[in-house]
Amino acid sequence: MGIGHTIFIPRGVHTVVIPRPEGVHILGRRKRNEFCGVVGFSSQNSVSHEIYFSLRALQHRGQESAGIAVHDGNHILIKKGMGLVHEVFKAEDLERLTGNVGIGHVRYSTTGGSVKENAHPIKIYTLEHEIAVAHNGEIVNVANLKNFLGKLGSAFTTKSDSEVIARVMAYEITRHGVIEGLKNTVRRLNGSFSLSVLIDERLFAIRDPFGIRPLGLGKIQNGYGVASESVAFDALRGKFIRDVEPGEIVEITSDGFYTHHIFKKKHKAHCMFEYVYFARADSVIDGRYVYDVRRRIGRILAREHPVKADFVVPVPDSGRAHAIGYSEESHIQYAEGIMKNRYVERTFILPSQESRVKEITMKLNPVASVIRNKRIVLVDDSIVRGNTMRKIVKMLKDAGAKEVHVRVGSPPIIAPCYLGIDMKTRDQFIASQKSVEEIRGIIGADSLGYISIDGLVEAIGIPREDLCLGCLTARYPVPIEGEKIRYQSDLEEF
Numbered sequence: 001m002g003i004g005h006t007i008f009i010p011r012g013v014h015t016v017v018i019p020r021p022e023g024v025h026i027l028g029r030r031k032r033n034e035f036c037g038v039v040g041f042s043s044q045n046s047v048s049h050e051i052y053f054s055l056r057a058l059q060h061r062g063q064e065s066a067g068i069a070v071h072d073g074n075h076i077l078i079k080k081g082m083g084l085v086h087e088v089f090k091a092e093d094l095e096r097l098t099g100n101v102g103i104g105h106v107r108y109s110t111t112g113g114s115v116k117e118n119a120h121p122i123k124i125y126t127l128e129h130e131i132a133v134a135h136n137g138e139i140v141n142v143a144n145l146k147n148f149l150g151k152l153g154s155a156f157t158t159k160s161d162s163e164v165i166a167r168v169m170a171y172e173i174t175r176h177g178v179i180e181g182l183k184n185t186v187r188r189l190n191g192s193f194s195l196s197v198l199i200d201e202r203l204f205a206i207r208d209p210f211g212i213r214p215l216g217l218g219k220i221q222n223g224y225g226v227a228s229e230s231v232a233f234d235a236l237r238g239k240f241i242r243d244v245e246p247g248e249i250v251e252i253t254s255d256g257f258y259t260h261h262i263f264k265k266k267h268k269a270h271c272m273f274e275y276v277y278f279a280r281a282d283s284v285i286d287g288r289y290v291y292d293v294r295r296r297i298g299r300i301l302a303r304e305h306p307v308k309a310d311f312v313v314p315v316p317d318s319g320r321a322h323a324i325g326y327s328e329e330s331h332i333q334y335a336e337g338i339m340k341n342r343y344v345e346r347t348f349i350l351p352s353q354e355s356r357v358k359e360i361t362m363k364l365n366p367v368a369s370v371i372r373n374k375r376i377v378l379v380d381d382s383i384v385r386g387n388t389m390r391k392i393v394k395m396l397k398d399a400g401a402k403e404v405h406v407r408v409g410s411p412p413i414i415a416p417c418y419l420g421i422d423m424k425t426r427d428q429f430i431a432s433q434k435s436v437e438e439i440r441g442i443i444g445a446d447s448l449g450y451i452s453i454d455g456l457v458e459a460i461g462i463p464r465e466d467l468c469l470g471c472l473t474a475r476y477p478v479p480i481e482g483e484k485i486r487y488q489s490d491l492e493e494f
Contacts, residue, residue: 035278035420036120037061038134038215039232040103040196042203042254043223046070048097050220050236051104055085057235058228060280061136062106065119069132070099071201076130080105080119100223100254101203103196105134108422118160121198126170129178131199133169135162136228137192137213138420140480145188165189173199179260182206182249186263190478192271192419194244196226203252210269210477211246212419212468214285223254229283243286269468269477273421275460276410277381281321288461291321296459297409297451298325298379305449306330307377307405311370313337315380315392322409323379332377337370338392360391372400382410383439383450384423386430390443397444406445411453412436415474418483423471 037058041047051068066088067080077097081088085106105120121132139145142161149167156163168188173181178199192212197204205226207215218225218233218240227233230240244250247263270286271278281291298321312332314323317340327334341363376396383389383406393404412431417423426432430439440448453472457464470476475486 035061035108035422036134036136037106037228037232038103038120038136038194038196039105039225039227040101040134040198040203040205040252041220041223041225042101042252043220044100044254045222046098046100047102047223048094048099050223050225051102052085052089052094053235054225054227054232055104055106057231057280058106059085061228061278062108065107065116066105067107067120067134068093068097068102068104069121069123069134069198070097070102071130071198072097072099073201076123076132076198076200078121078123078132080116080121082116082119101198101201103132103134103198103203105196117158120160120162122158122160122163122166124163124166124170126174129170129173129199131166131170131173131197133162133166133198134196135160135165136194136215136420137208138418139164139189139191139193140418140478141190161191165193165195169197178202179249183261186247186249194228205244205248205250205252205257207244207246207248209247209263209265210267210468211243211286212269212271212477214270214274214279214283215244216284217241217244217250217252217257224252224257226250226252229279229285231280231283234282240284267477268462268466270462270466271419271421271468272456272460273382273410273417273471276456277318278421286462293460294321294381294409295325295328296461297456298322298327299329300325300455300459301379301407301409301449301451302326302329304452304455305407305447307447307449309375309377309403309405311335311337311374312377312379313370313396315378316340316364319378319380319409322381322407323377326377326379326407330377335367335370337367337376337396339365339367341365360388361395364392364395366395366399368399371396373402375403375405376401377405377407378445379407380409382413383408383430383443384413385428386439386443389445393444403446404444405447406440406443406449408448408450409456411450411456411472413471415471415483417471418476418480419468419470419478421471 039054041050065082066085069078121134123132139161145164169185172184193208194213194215195206220238233240249260251258275293279290283290312327314320414432475484
């Protein structure tokens with residue numbers, strides 16, 4: 001192996017090589033965003049079933065489309081479609097997708113992007129290679145990149161920024177070869193990206209230099225893999241090994257994985273919303289158990305916003321761990337006061353507000369014997385628009401609650417996310433226009449308390465300068481037109 005490479009093998013030692021500083025390509029503006037799950041496996045056996053079951057473990061990250069790509073020894077084969085993983089893939093599909101290396105994807109999109117053409121993986125060709133890309137994140141300089149590629153004659157078949165990533169990758173690989181081409185691709189991209197990539201029969205995992213979106217490496221029987229969350233390996237009775245380092249380019253084989261390059265930044269920008277809401281509670285992300293973080297959030301909430309009450313009740317399932325922590329710290333009894341219909345989707349990631357509101361009454365139902373004539377502490381992970389919380393508070397009061405005190409495991413969300421969560425414009429956020437007391441009145445609660453930013457940082461256990469708090473502070477880790485960047489020096493750290 002050449003200078004600048006590292007290698008992991010089961011009984012070896014993994015060392016980190018610090019690369020020289022590189023240039024950076026910036027500027028651009030957001031068009032769409034996604035919040036998705038990616039996987040990839042290389043094995044001595046066919047991997048389609050492993051990809052299928054790992055995607056089912058990541059179904060919470062996207063419920064609109066799913067896709068699998070494998071290399072059969074000659075070509076990359078792809079099957080993808082709209083719907084849940086088990087709806088898209090039948091037994092005969094997995095039998096047809098025969099190959100020892102492959103990638104998979106589940107997707108949730110913003111309004112206007114939920115069409116089959118935008119489903120992943122996205123496959124393109126060069127004269128020498130077949131490339132398939134699965135992407136979690138959002139590229140904010142996508143317009144600049146499309147203009148650059150358009151001048152070279154590229155035509156686009158989707159509205160996804162992930163196709164732009166694939167075409168930039170193809171351009172760079174054609175000019176510089178696979179490894180240097182991937183390095184140059186990372187240099188060109190501004191935004192969040194966790195990628196699983198097939199280049200012919202070679203599997204790569206790439207995480208953006210800020211580590212905004214999660215990505216981890218693991219061992220499965222007869223092979224190795226990459227996934228957005230550690231639960232994907234748990235589903236296969238595999239073993240989570242470590243997170244992909246921010247800025248790391250990893251090649252994965254059936255025997256181990258190899259680090260080709262690591263782009264170093266002074267500070268990271270791990271997304272706080274992964275810990276608060278999006279990741280599964282049993283996942284491990286950047287060395288933190290998500291469930292433990294959420295319990296600590298609840299404990300800190302109880303210290304910051306105490307109240308006299310009879311029961312602590314979570315909004316299922318997103319508020320459960322937070323509520324347990326609140327109960328432990330406050331010594332107020334925990335109760336399952338709201339039952340969830342588990343055959344209804346997560347309302348936050350439904351594409352329209354109308355569909356979200358309609359789903360609430362189908363999704364949640366109060367337990368009258370717990371709620372009636374009781375003072376309730378209602379705990380949830382976040383309030384974005386306020387419509388859902390208003391309906392839940394009304395539902396509890398209609399069920400006979402004497403008081404409803406709302407406690408929130410995220411500070412007030414005041415600014416858009418440009419890096420992969422469907423929170424697009426400031427007028428969506430009730431907290432960007434209203435005071436806490438005004439929000440309390442709108443949702444109909446007897447009191448309202450949000451965790452502080454300092455409390456959230458304490459609960460996560462990662463230094464504030466290594467978290468992305470853009471939606472809470474309106475300061476972002478990457479340059480975005482019209483917005484403030486948190487550290488101007490970030491522009492020169494590659």
